[in-house]
Amino acid sequence: MDPDREREFLAEYDPRAFDPIAVTVDVVALTLREERLHVLAVRRGGPPFEGEWALPGGFVQAGRESLDEGAARELAEETGLDPAALGRVHLEQLGSYGHPDRDPRMHVVSIAYLAFAPRLPDARAGSDAAGAAWLPVEAFSPAGQPGPVRSRPIDQGRRPGAYGGGTGRRPLPDEDGPRLAFDHDRILADGLERARAKIEYTPLATAFLPEPFTIGELRAVYEAVWGAPLHAGNFHRKVLSVPGFVESTGETATRPGSRGGPKARLYRAGDARLLHPPLLRPDREDDVR
């Protein structure tokens, strides 16, 4: 096609000739608060699903931003951070959701993103939202427990102990815990599973921690995301044996943990982008069929 014809074609091209589909980005933003995994949620300020919790998100600005940029913008709006200053926050694409009926207004295709953040300031309501908050993810995991993929029906059910959410601090939502608007429950579930898998073979667990951090704090991240206790000694040796996972600062913590013990050494994230060998989730049964 010669340049003239192509120019003419583009000039006559009418973008509104197609049936419209709206494009949004939604963000599953995860962080750790008091040793538990939390997700950023907003209370919807208008219909549909007014007053219900939903993932933060919004329409992509047509012609003005990429999907990544839109996700960063939406995340920044709800966390109060400058988009450019999302700093150590990890943001990656999770997947797209486009069933024609997922939004009652019209056909909306949503590109979901997954964010790992160190402890952030309290959430604040963005333009469209009536409120924003970090909510513990267990509230939305009906099974009360993390692992779909690898774990068949959880053996211990809910452990009254310390992990996976049954900490006793809040009543576990049986069956009908809180729900997210639209299909955001599904998006959150997909995001959690991605997070659980991702920290196996990448050093992204460090993205949940402010630097510097101790090995014990890093282990707490794994335990919160996987919802299972890990062997402290083996974990320690394993982390230090994976090249590039963490690097020592040479410093040592000024104070030991709240329950005593020696002062832990301090580390920062290393330069590895993949863990070799990976840290695999425990409990993998032989019957993952």
Next chain:
Amino acid sequence: MDPDREREFLAEYDPRAFDPIAVTVDVVALTLREERLHVLAVRRGGPPFEGEWALPGGFVQAGRESLDEGAARELAEETGLDPAALGRVHLEQLGSYGHPDRDPRMHVVSIAYLAFAPRLPDARAGSDAAGAAWLPVEAFSPAGQPGPVRSRPIDQGRRPGAYGGGTGRRPLPDEDGPRLAFDHDRILADGLERARAKIEYTPLATAFLPEPFTIGELRAVYEAVWGAPLHAGNFHRKVLSVPGFVESTGETATRPGSRGGPKARLYRAGDARLLHPPLLRPDREDDVR
């Protein structure tokens, strides 16, 4: 919000009030032909990029189909298969690409899909295409090689190019070799990397083979996708040792391979959905940073 108000709101809602973004699905369909990995490509029948090769795809039918359905429809149109009869073809979402400049006509967000297919009939041109063909993927891999086995993680850190967006209009401006229209070179590269990773921990390599198949044929799939020779003996024992990967038909091939040898036993895909333990790619460097 009471039902009356909500009804009223929906009635007055104008889908065209937003700047339009078009939504398309594009499919990276992979198959094996003569021991080499091939990708389905169409020759564009109209502007933009008229006459150039591109991935098969098209606009999502607003309000009438989900993304998965759209991808299956597009794949069926170019392969000549009934959409319902895609049978053993594996189809999964790959990722979304939405840089505002990736299509000169307007802002187009494309949801990419990845398909693994056993040998299919020759491609045929769909409605919009001037032609369709299975092209060897090496033609599009500049390095001529399946990519550093592990060195390019799917998406890591804050590289805005990995997914979604940051990539400019036509990334991968490498060497000569055929090029795909739009940013389809990048989508293909991402699809290939996904395929290489996916057959490590899932039995999806079997989706490239008609049943029944021999262990040697399965090994040929791995060698084609990974672009590296594997040790026949170790591979054989490994495949049979992973529970649920393949199951014996009890039969044996009627004829040995073209170069002689004993008649191989025949297998079909087992019922495992994940491989435990996985088959890891060889050659993993220690320094995947």
Next chain:
DNA sequence: GTAATAGTGTCTTTAAGACATTATGGC
């Protein structure tokens, strides 16, 4: 003192990989 943590040592089991071996069948 007890209790909990940081960090290290040792042993067992599993799996990966290198290599060898036997048998089959085309040429």
Next chain:
DNA sequence: GCCATAATGTCTTAAAGACACTATTAC
């Protein structure tokens, strides 16, 4: 005969996990 393949066996090495142990600090 040669040669490539199918299938199995053996050995070495790496790594995961269980467990034990010492040292340090809060209480």
